[in-house]
Amino acid sequence: MKISLDELIFNIKNLKIGQKILLSGIVYTARDAAHRRIIDLLDSGNKSKIPFDLNNSAIYYCGPTATSPGKIVGSCGPTTSSRMDIFTPRLLKEGVKILIGKGDRSKEVQRSIKENSAIYFVATGGVAALISKSITKADLIAFEDLGPEAVYKFEIKDMPVIVAIDSNGNNIF
Amino acid sequence: MRNIKSKTITEIVESLCVDTNFCLPCDVLSSLKQRILCEEGIAKDILKEIVENADIARSEKLPLCQDTGTANFFVKLGKDVYIEDGNIYDAINKGISLGYKNNYLRKSIVCDPLDRKNTQDNTPANIYIDIISGDKIEISFLAKGGGSENASALKMLVPSYSWDGVKRFILDVVDNARNACPPLIVGVGIGGDFSSVGLLAKKTLLREIGSKNISPIYEEKEKELLEDINKLNIGPMGLHGKTTVLAVFIETKPTHIASLPVAVSIQCHSCRKQTVIL
Numbered sequence: 001m002k003i004s005l006d007e008l009i010f011n012i013k014n015l016k017i018g019q020k021i022l023l024s025g026i027v028y029t030a031r032d033a034a035h036r037r038i039i040d041l042l043d044s045g046n047k048s049k050i051p052f053d054l055n056n057s058a059i060y061y062c063g064p065t066a067t068s069p070g071k072i073v074g075s076c077g078p079t080t081s082s083r084m085d086i087f088t089p090r091l092l093k094e095g096v097k098i099l100i101g102k103g104d105r106s107k108e109v110q111r112s113i114k115e116n117s118a119i120y121f122v123a124t125g126g127v128a129a130l131i132s133k134s135i136t137k138a139d140l141i142a143f144e145d146l147g148p149e150a151v152y153k154f155e156i157k158d159m160p161v162i163v164a165i166d167s168n169g170n171n172i173f
Numbered sequence: 174m175r176n177i178k179s180k181t182i183t184e185i186v187e188s189l190c191v192d193t194n195f196c197l198p199c200d201v202l203s204s205l206k207q208r209i210l211c212e213e214g215i216a217k218d219i220l221k222e223i224v225e226n227a228d229i230a231r232s233e234k235l236p237l238c239q240d241t242g243t244a245n246f247f248v249k250l251g252k253d254v255y256i257e258d259g260n261i262y263d264a265i266n267k268g269i270s271l272g273y274k275n276n277y278l279r280k281s282i283v284c285d286p287l288d289r290k291n292t293q294d295n296t297p298a299n300i301y302i303d304i305i306s307g308d309k310i311e312i313s314f315l316a317k318g319g320g321s322e323n324a325s326a327l328k329m330l331v332p333s334y335s336w337d338g339v340k341r342f343i344l345d346v347v348d349n350a351r352n353a354c355p356p357l358i359v360g361v362g363i364g365g366d367f368s369s370v371g372l373l374a375k376k377t378l379l380r381e382i383g384s385k386n387i388s389p390i391y392e393e394k395e396k397e398l399l400e401d402i403n404k405l406n407i408g409p410m411g412l413h414g415k416t417t418v419l420a421v422f423i424e425t426k427p428t429h430i431a432s433l434p435v436a437v438s439i440q441c442h443s444c445r446k447q448t449v450i451l
Contacts (some may be wrong), residue, residue, distance in 0.1 A: 008442035018215070033289070065236050074277055075236040080320045080352045101350025103411060115410070124219050124410055125320070126443040129235035145331070147291045148239075148279045152366035162215065162412065172441040173411055 002009030002158060003029075007112040009056050009097055012119050015163050017172040022158035027058040027100060028141075031079050035087040041095065050135065051151050055155035058098035063148035064138075072136040073154070077128030081120070085109050092116040100161060102173040114169030121161035121172040122172075128150060175251075175308035177451060179259030182310070184332060185449055186268025189314045190244075191276050193447045194236045197227040200382040201358075201419070201444045208356065216414025220356075223409075223442055238443045241278040242316035244269045244298035247376055253308035262282040262300055265312075270294035281319065301372060304360050306380070312377050313448040321357070321441040324350035327371050330433040339435050340398065346437040347418070351411035354441035358401070359421045362436040364428040374436035377422035379446050392425045398423075409442075 005025025008015075015021070019048055028051075030038065040047050061081050065074030081101030088099065089112035097118045102125040105113075123131060137155035144150050164172045187252030202224065209220045232239040246265055253258065273280055273295040281297065283289040295391070326346045343361055350357060353364055386392040398421040408414025428434060 020215075020218070063239060063279065063281075065239050065241060065279040068234075068277040071274070071384075074279070075230070075239045077239050079240070081350055092242040092384075099315065102354070122410065122412070124222045126238045126318075126441055127222045129225040129230040129237060130222060133229070133405060147293070148281065 005058050005098060008119075012097065012117055012167045015119060015166055017163050017166050019163045020148050021161050023078050023121070023164065024157045024159070025058065025155070027060040027063070027098070027154050027156055028052045029060050029062045029076075029152040029154060031061050031063050031149050032083055032144055033146045034151050035084050037088050037143060039090060042090065052153065055079045056093035056097050057095070058100065059091070059096055059102035060154065061099075064152065065148070067138070073132050075128035075132050076135060076154075077131050078123045078125055081105055088112065103112045104171070105165060110165055110169055110171055113165050114167065117167045119163065119167055120165035122164040123159065123161045131159065174255050176255050176257050177310065178257045179199060179261070179264035180263035181451070182256070182312075183268040183271070184219050185264050185451065186310065186314070187272040187275070189312070189447055189449065190269065190272025190278060193277055193316050193445045194241050194276070197236055197237055197445050198446060201226055201442070202418045204382045205356070205442065212409070212414050212416055214315045215412050216408045217413065218415065219409035220416065221294065235277055237445065238318060239279055240281060240318035240320065241273070241295070242318050242445065243322065244295060244315055245315040246298050246376065247298065247313040247315070247379065248302045249305045249311040250302050251307040251309045252304055252356065254310055259331040261302065265298055265300055266296045269298050270296050289386050306313055307441055310451045311448060312451070314446065315375070316445040318354075318441055318443065319352070321353040321439045324353035324439040325374075325433070325437060327367070327436040329367060331431065331434055332433050336394070336406060339433065342435050343398060343437055344402065344405075346439065348405065348407070350439045351407050353439050354443065355407055355417045356409055356419045356442050357371065357439040358444050359398070359418050360438035360440060361421065361423045362425075362438070363423065363434070364426040365434060366429065366432065367434060370436040371428065371438070373426060374438035377424045378438060378440045378444065380420075380422045381449065382420045386423060392423065395421045395423055409416060
């Protein structure tokens with residue numbers, strides 16, 4: 001099933017665990033170090049300095065390889081989501097709706113996904129060359145000093161994902 | 174004495190960075206293709222994606238995985254080799270630096286584990302050298318991702334645990350490695366001491382899938398573990414199925430009368446390894 005992220009925000013409740021989806025729209029990459037900085041900005045009352053609007057946003061746990069000449073982006077598969085578990089409930093409270101990564105999440109994240117009517121998708125780990133074909137545009141938008149952990153804005157087209165935790169808190173793992 | 178220029182080693186390491194990160198080894202690929210036939214549904218689809226990814230990476234010169242890993246080098250250095258114009262550690266690190274920078278591979282190493290500033294060139298590599306007889310150098314490269322490394326574990330068991338206790342520990346580690354991109358390759362080290370058993374486990378990951386253990390006893394134990402783990406229903410990417418591991422490799426060494434050290438080195442399906450002999 002093909003879904004655009006803009007539509008998905010209004011139809012999150014309709015998706016169930018195990019469904020295979022081809023996602024299109026805007027996602028922002030963030031992994032360990034970027035999460036730490038975003039949380040620090042929230043804690044220090046500098047929400048306006050967060051590089052993208054968290055409300056209804058989609059976060060992709062990914063640290064791509066460098067982009068070689070002539071390519072849109074490097075290899076860019078998902079990283080292990082559970083490392084971000086400690087930060088995720090806070091971000092969901094701030095309005096993040098869509099999470100994309102790989103592997104199971106903590107009970108707290110599962111509960112928070114349900115409470116905030118959000119959704120967690122998994123993409124296949126270690127198929128980063130294949131996934132790079134779904135990225136139609138990539139812009140480095142913040143934290144350039146973090147290298148592979150910088151925040152990129154990706155436009156994705158038909159990225160293959162599976163619903164892993166749905167908005168009712170059901171978990172495929 | 175045979176002279177080898179350090180520049181030669183650097184050039185070989187640089188080209189290893191490319192080949193290893195873009196091309197999935199034949200044994201891994203054929204094992205994955207076989208396992209496609211055993212699976213259905215999501216598990217089958219995931220295995221097909223992994224095989225398709227290997228095709229794209231090779232043909233388009235893209236890294237197989239965005240985590241191009243920590244550079245692990247296992248070197249067998251002939252005692253009759255003299256390295257000109259430098260030493261082998263610097264030669265390898267220079268090759269990694271050039272290989273990762275020139276080929277747009279990800280630089281995933283931070284200087285300090287707490288301060289966490291990126292070294293910008295994926296150095297330093299982990300370099301393990303064994304001195305052997307002869308005048309050749311064998312260099313094996315294992316580009317190992319952080320996710321599977323994080324799922325690895327070591328425990329100092331005591332002799333009374335015997336094989337049953339060792340096996341329970343291995344199964345526990347694999348059970349906790351669901352997020353480490355299964356199907357996995359599991360390297361097990363048993364014996365030695367705290368500092369050597371981890372290396373023993375990691376080194377086994379260089380073994381070819383389908384190769385037999387030189388010990389018939391441990392060959393049987395590898396089979397036993399492979400079957401039991403694949404019954405856990407963890408499956409590709411932890412989304413259930415019959416393929417949790419592609420191979421289990423065990424290596425042992427002598428140990429103290431009071432000790433039974435066990436290390437389990439978890440390797441994700443993107444098992445990027447290559448060996449060259451100079």
